[in-house]
Amino acid sequence: MSIKLSLKKKLDALFNPRSLAMIGASRDPMKWSSIVFSRILSGGYSGRVFPVNLKEKEILGLPAYASILDVPDKVDVAVICTPASTVGKVIHDCGQKGVEALVVITSGFSEVGREGALLEEEIVSIARGYNMVLVGPNTMGIYSAEPGLNCLMAPVSPLPGKVACVSQSGNVGTHMLFLGRTRALGFSKFASSGNEGDLVFEDYLEYFGDDEESEIITGYMEGVDPGSRFVEIARDVALRKPVIIYKGGRSEAGTRAAASHTGALAGSLDIFQGVLRQAGVISASSNKEVVELARTLELQPLPLGNRVGILTRGGGWGVITADACAEAGLEVVRLKDETLAGLDRILPSYWSRGNPVDMVANLSESAYIDCLKIVAQDPGVDVILALGASTEDQMQDIFQAAGRFGGLSSEEIQQMQESHEQATEKMIETIIALSREFNKPILSVGRPFLTHEWNSRLQMITEPEEAAQILAKMADYAKFRQSINSMV
Amino acid sequence: MSIKLSLKKKLDALFNPRSLAMIGASRDPMKWSSIVFSRILSGGYSGRVFPVNLKEKEILGLPAYASILDVPDKVDVAVICTPASTVGKVIHDCGQKGVEALVVITSGFSEVGREGALLEEEIVSIARGYNMVLVGPNTMGIYSAEPGLNCLMAPVSPLPGKVACVSQSGNVGTHMLFLGRTRALGFSKFASSGNEGDLVFEDYLEYFGDDEESEIITGYMEGVDPGSRFVEIARDVALRKPVIIYKGGRSEAGTRAAASHTGALAGSLDIFQGVLRQAGVISASSNKEVVELARTLELQPLPLGNRVGILTRGGGWGVITADACAEAGLEVVRLKDETLAGLDRILPSYWSRGNPVDMVANLSESAYIDCLKIVAQDPGVDVILALGASTEDQMQDIFQAAGRFGGLSSEEIQQMQESHEQATEKMIETIIALSREFNKPILSVGRPFLTHEWNSRLQMITEPEEAAQILAKMADYAKFRQSINSMV
Numbered sequence: 001m002s003i004k005l006s007l008k009k010k011l012d013a014l015f016n017p018r019s020l021a022m023i024g025a026s027r028d029p030m031k032w033s034s035i036v037f038s039r040i041l042s043g044g045y046s047g048r049v050f051p052v053n054l055k056e057k058e059i060l061g062l063p064a065y066a067s068i069l070d071v072p073d074k075v076d077v078a079v080i081c082t083p084a085s086t087v088g089k090v091i092h093d094c095g096q097k098g099v100e101a102l103v104v105i106t107s108g109f110s111e112v113g114r115e116g117a118l119l120e121e122e123i124v125s126i127a128r129g130y131n132m133v134l135v136g137p138n139t140m141g142i143y144s145a146e147p148g149l150n151c152l153m154a155p156v157s158p159l160p161g162k163v164a165c166v167s168q169s170g171n172v173g174t175h176m177l178f179l180g181r182t183r184a185l186g187f188s189k190f191a192s193s194g195n196e197g198d199l200v201f202e203d204y205l206e207y208f209g210d211d212e213e214s215e216i217i218t219g220y221m222e223g224v225d226p227g228s229r230f231v232e233i234a235r236d237v238a239l240r241k242p243v244i245i246y247k248g249g250r251s252e253a254g255t256r257a258a259a260s261h262t263g264a265l266a267g268s269l270d271i272f273q274g275v276l277r278q279a280g281v282i283s284a285s286s287n288k289e290v291v292e293l294a295r296t297l298e299l300q301p302l303p304l305g306n307r308v309g310i311l312t313r314g315g316g317w318g319v320i321t322a323d324a325c326a327e328a329g330l331e332v333v334r335l336k337d338e339t340l341a342g343l344d345r346i347l348p349s350y351w352s353r354g355n356p357v358d359m360v361a362n363l364s365e366s367a368y369i370d371c372l373k374i375v376a377q378d379p380g381v382d383v384i385l386a387l388g389a390s391t392e393d394q395m396q397d398i399f400q401a402a403g404r405f406g407g408l409s410s411e412e413i414q415q416m417q418e419s420h421e422q423a424t425e426k427m428i429e430t431i432i433a434l435s436r437e438f439n440k441p442i443l444s445v446g447r448p449f450l451t452h453e454w455n456s457r458l459q460m461i462t463e464p465e466e467a468a469q470i471l472a473k474m475a476d477y478a479k480f481r482q483s484i485n486s487m488v
Numbered sequence: 489m490s491i492k493l494s495l496k497k498k499l500d501a502l503f504n505p506r507s508l509a510m511i512g513a514s515r516d517p518m519k520w521s522s523i524v525f526s527r528i529l530s531g532g533y534s535g536r537v538f539p540v541n542l543k544e545k546e547i548l549g550l551p552a553y554a555s556i557l558d559v560p561d562k563v564d565v566a567v568i569c570t571p572a573s574t575v576g577k578v579i580h581d582c583g584q585k586g587v588e589a590l591v592v593i594t595s596g597f598s599e600v601g602r603e604g605a606l607l608e609e610e611i612v613s614i615a616r617g618y619n620m621v622l623v624g625p626n627t628m629g630i631y632s633a634e635p636g637l638n639c640l641m642a643p644v645s646p647l648p649g650k651v652a653c654v655s656q657s658g659n660v661g662t663h664m665l666f667l668g669r670t671r672a673l674g675f676s677k678f679a680s681s682g683n684e685g686d687l688v689f690e691d692y693l694e695y696f697g698d699d700e701e702s703e704i705i706t707g708y709m710e711g712v713d714p715g716s717r718f719v720e721i722a723r724d725v726a727l728r729k730p731v732i733i734y735k736g737g738r739s740e741a742g743t744r745a746a747a748s749h750t751g752a753l754a755g756s757l758d759i760f761q762g763v764l765r766q767a768g769v770i771s772a773s774s775n776k777e778v779v780e781l782a783r784t785l786e787l788q789p790l791p792l793g794n795r796v797g798i799l800t801r802g803g804g805w806g807v808i809t810a811d812a813c814a815e816a817g818l819e820v821v822r823l824k825d826e827t828l829a830g831l832d833r834i835l836p837s838y839w840s841r842g843n844p845v846d847m848v849a850n851l852s853e854s855a856y857i858d859c860l861k862i863v864a865q866d867p868g869v870d871v872i873l874a875l876g877a878s879t880e881d882q883m884q885d886i887f888q889a890a891g892r893f894g895g896l897s898s899e900e901i902q903q904m905q906e907s908h909e910q911a912t913e914k915m916i917e918t919i920i921a922l923s924r925e926f927n928k929p930i931l932s933v934g935r936p937f938l939t940h941e942w943n944s945r946l947q948m949i950t951e952p953e954e955a956a957q958i959l960a961k962m963a964d965y966a967k968f969r970q971s972i973n974s975m976v
Binding site: 246250252258287313354404 | 517518522523526527529530548595599600601604642643655656657658659660661666708710734736737738739740741742744745746748749773774775776801802803804805806807808810811813814815820836838840842843844846848881882884885886887889890892896935950951953
């Protein structure tokens, strides 16, 4: 199955425009059009930009045009911020101009009632008449990493990366971008689908499924038309790349709110969740989980099963992690005898000889690596939760104290620091290498490193409860892929 | 019910010692004893400190003594870090010296097997013979805000405050302190109860229950002796102040791990959860939730019921918040007609006229306050989730853009900034005042403010799913207090 070429071409133009007109650009910085326009300019967009405004001659140093028809160049995308009543005329002009795709930020359409719905039908039919695609109306905008296009109402500068995102709520979707930024998760493309007068959720999904820049697809959705191609598209895409969706409107109260927000249909929520599962879609339980799942999938292989090995430096952490794994549906397996025997050679005689492997407050990096290797080699272990990988803050404290104790020179302390840095560096490399060698996700749990570069290489989740949920969902998804592939 | 005076006196000495001996202090900064000692000194402890070491004459600038018996002053608390085999003798000396309380950091007792268990019995009986209380052995230490005592193995400097904490895992407990620091949550007292050879979980709980410095009690526990007074103490304390416990060993895998960690008994997990609930203990589902719950309880009144009103600036946020509330067991009520009529006067005609109250991308601070007031006045609403209180990052972006647009002078922009700051300041004050006036918790959901001082005054939770769980647990606890008080 593949996306229709005509649609693909239009969406290519939408996400990689060589030129863009901002219709309704203004000089008043408090207007949404200015907020978006200013973000396009400061975001480093590589194409040409043409502000369109009836009265102004110049905006932000760029010559402004009274109509898009006056723009002395081809325009691929028009971003429209003019009042709702004028949008039809503006779209006519865009069609005349040969624009390929429209981003209609203007609100006041189907979300405000029947009259707005009629207006929406009208503008969509004008756009379609000219063979243009339309994002929105009432969209919060789009983002695309390749041309450096940040065309968003929300104050967020996404990191460029490999994750695509489509959201039926602009606020929720841009919150994912914001969370991604705090977690070193980069995005390839984003669309706030708005009222979906023309382009609908599954159009973006299908396009991202074929998009080589997008390795993981995320989304927030409230509902789809019952007769839509969503399920077959989702299933087809999920076989090739992970699709993570956070679904709003799960409860009666949420559905009521969704009905007034996007007009999503109520009544079949459990069914819908079941449909998502059958389609191989990973169902997230919060925006935060969407982001952590995407980041883990980006950095780690898919597991072969749900049997978890737990490594920890502290007993209590082991207990709550075992609980969290069991509650998430992972199997906290009995380790093989060879594994236990291998660990016996490293750990003190009184170690608990079980899973979790409790290193009993041992702070050594090399012992940690040795234990991790042995657990990773266990053929009965599919995934590993590695707690306490970072001893950075503990060691920083020790180095500071060392200075105070006076027995060591500042050179000696610096040497200790450097050797700890090297040990941590080696540990991070080993974790990554082990996870590749054995094709098992090794998810680190603990406080983030103080060093940004380390955090960007190693996926580290602060709370074991969240980490367990993520591994369990990855295992479920891997099972879906296996089951379908074994049928083929 | 009240704590025995003799025990209270000893615990008073433990948490407010006028003097402290560090037995096994060393000059090697890599030793745990040095780590703890160094932290005591840098933590600003107000009492006198006496390092005890067989060989050294001076440690960290303080005169060292070969035995605690040589210390030329009264010693209230002895922190013991010497090898397990020497601890009995050291405790004898402490008893002779008239020490009141011991913190035995040394490990190698019941956690390592039968022989260690016998050794533990022995040292405990020596301590009891001298009428001393003993924390641990195998404790990660204690913290007490009043004397500025940071006697912890873990690299954390807790903020002083009103929350007490006792943990059957040093790692888990000190992680709560760490999380507290990141969330402006201060602690009054903390104990890592270690192997609980002498003082047990419920001793600390009872003491904190009577402690005027502690308004909220938190804890991590894996198990208690079936015959213990835990349940009656918990119930008694919970009637006076919130008791929030995170329970490890909920699953079979977790229980197995707990058995080898603290020796907690298995087999009655569901029963235990039920017991906690009947005792009015708030059961948390993660360390993070413990901290967020404590902070919310510190800043907000208890609700009168579970009927929630939701205020949001964006439709999608409203949907996921309504879902989260319903799933957490809150009732997303229909707002009263007067409330809707009041909101009609502020919001555009097409607003959804329901709960969540969607302000439809209105960024005004004064409109937000007006809407919040109207929702807070609704007699059918017990608790409020207020999303989007912070527009700070959006406005920062706008101010920057305003500079770029050039139409405004830097003075004008500064004026805009100041007036936005004043509006936010007023909003925060209004939220706090409204929640007091109507005796309803108003929990803000959104990205934290960029301003630290604002964050310290207003409880702001990033994800609505977490906020809903917290409000639901507060409502449950309030119900427990009401039901017991109405019986009396």
